[in-house]
Amino acid sequence: MSSRVMARALGVAAFGLALVAAPGCRQDMHDQPKYVPYRGSRFFKDGRSARPRIPGTVSRGERDDDTLLVTGKADGKLAEVFPEPVTLAMLERGHQRFDIFCSPCHDRAGTGQGMIVMRGYKQPTSFHDERLRGMPPGYFFDVISNGFGVMPSYAAQVPVADRWAIAAYVRALQLSQHATVADVPAESRTAFLEGKTLDPKTGLPMQDAAPPDGRAAGSGHE
Amino acid sequence: MGIIRPRVPQVFHRSTNTIARVTIFGALIVVAAAGYGLALVNRSSYVTTAGLAIEQPVPFSHRHHAGELGIDCRYCHTSVEISAKAGIPPTQTCMNCHKQIWSDSPMLEPVRASFRTDASIPWVKVHDLPDFVYFNHSIHIAKGVGCETCHGRIDHMNLTWQQNSLQMEWCLECHRRPERYVRPKEEVFKMGWQPPNGDQLALGRELLEANRVHPKTDCDTCHR
Numbered sequence: 466m467s468s469r470v471m472a473r474a475l476g477v478a479a480f481g482l483a484l485v486a487a488p489g490c491r492q493d494m495h496d497q498p499k500y501v502p503y504r505g506s507r508f509f510k511d512g513r514s515a516r517p518r519i520p521g522t523v524s525r526g527e528r529d530d531d532t533l534l535v536t537g538k539a540d541g542k543l544a545e546v547f548p549e550p551v552t553l554a555m556l557e558r559g560h561q562r563f564d565i566f567c568s569p570c571h572d573r574a575g576t577g578q579g580m581i582v583m584r585g586y587k588q589p590t591s592f593h594d595e596r597l598r599g600m601p602p603g604y605f606f607d608v609i610s611n612g613f614g615v616m617p618s619y620a621a622q623v624p625v626a627d628r629w630a631i632a633a634y635v636r637a638l639q640l641s642q643h644a645t646v647a648d649v650p651a652e653s654r655t656a657f658l659e660g661k662t663l664d665p666k667t668g669l670p671m672q673d674a675a676p677p678d679g680r681a682a683g684s685g686h687e
Numbered sequence: 688m689g690i691i692r693p694r695v696p697q698v699f700h701r702s703t704n705t706i707a708r709v710t711i712f713g714a715l716i717v718v719a720a721a722g723y724g725l726a727l728v729n730r731s732s733y734v735t736t737a738g739l740a741i742e743q744p745v746p747f748s749h750r751h752h753a754g755e756l757g758i759d760c761r762y763c764h765t766s767v768e769i770s771a772k773a774g775i776p777p778t779q780t781c782m783n784c785h786k787q788i789w790s791d792s793p794m795l796e797p798v799r800a801s802f803r804t805d806a807s808i809p810w811v812k813v814h815d816l817p818d819f820v821y822f823n824h825s826i827h828i829a830k831g832v833g834c835e836t837c838h839g840r841i842d843h844m845n846l847t848w849q850q851n852s853l854q855m856e857w858c859l860e861c862h863r864r865p866e867r868y869v870r871p872k873e874e875v876f877k878m879g880w881q882p883p884n885g886d887q888l889a890l891g892r893e894l895l896e897a898n899r900v901h902p903k904t905d906c907d908t909c910h911r
Contacts, residue, residue: 503775
């Protein structure tokens with residue numbers, strides 16, 4: 466083969482390769498010289514672009530004026546009341562947050578036999594224990610914020626409002642384990658004793674007798 | 688009158704006609720094939736890194752934590768509902784449990800070292816959109832797009848990998864017809880969710896209506 470043909474063949478091959486390799490290039494506009502979350506830094510000694518807060522500063526929207534709301538204490542004692550009225554929405558939020566952050570250890574019913582405890586973590590006291598049933602709401606807020614014994618603080622993962630919502634839900638859990646027939650609204654009591662399902666929102670017997678939707682009762686993971 | 692014969696002697700053999708034709712159409716075919724090949728390479732995991740499990744400084748397993756232990760995604764990825772970034776958990780989050788559990792496992796030494804010295808664990812990014820693309824988790828979560836739809840069965844992964852290409856056509860494929868993917872808001876964090884009666888399209892259309900889901904395809908939605 467003449468060298469000219471060779472050279473041409475090589476050229477075509479090189480062009481083909483370049484064509485195939487081109488999309489693999491990641492250039493300047495893909496990785497712009499700016500800080501984005503989690504991108505390291507060569508400027509700061511600790512290698513992080515996210516800077517720690519300067520000691521003694523308070524971020525916007527971070528309230529430290531309302532001691533009951535932020536510390537769970539009133540006059541230095543654990544609060545006996547919630548900083549705001551407990552609503553159904555707050556309980557539902559608390560339910561969801563409890564299942565995310567507390568149920569791995571305390572389990573969904575609060576008896577202290579969660580999955581992580583099954584794998585060897587220290588078993589916490591059941592929330593239905595007499596001592597804990599007597600604790601004021603501020604106690605639960607305080608434990609979530611500051612930890613207790615070997616349990617770590619959840620302040621970094623759970624914001625203040627959610628901590629109160631969880632405290633309210635823990636109270637609801639405690640009541641649920643000690644409910645009596647007298648807690649059922651008078652107008653529904655007969656229906657309840659006959660074994661009819663009551664609507665959780667209204668407390669009245671369900672209109673249609675269909676069994677509760679089994680799908681919603683799943684644990685969230687297969 | 689007789690036939691006037693061309694004066695010019697015939698330089699090319701007749702077969703040249705065929706060769707010329709083959710060359711012209713052949714070139715078209717070669718270009719088309721090259722284009723097709725390019726498109727294939729461009730979508731392959733070689734370019735997108737989809738499907739490749741990434742080595743990490745600690746062999747953290749979602750299968751173990753999210754799957755078998757059933758820990759909710761939000762326990763670790765705390766900001767996924769409220770911000771653009773889902774967030775990678777700080778070392779403290781691991782230590783919540785690993786101060787007590789498997790507290791002397793050699794696999795967890797980098798976690799303990801990070802806790803002692805306050806240096807970050809150098810997790811390797813699995814997903815990495817180009818800097819000229821704007822993406823936001825919170826809107827997708829709020830409108831009922833499941834983690835699974837974009838990230839696949841995370842709860843089955845030992846080492847984490849990227850499930851989808853993250854290319855523009857992938858984003859647009861959903862933004863054009865989201866009814867094929869949306870789910871009820873309370874099912875977003877669940878892995879392995881199926882539409883209750885198997886009819887995703889009917890349910891999807893209802894959900895678009897109920898949650899007012901209207902993803903845009905204007906360029907400035909994602910390039911701002």
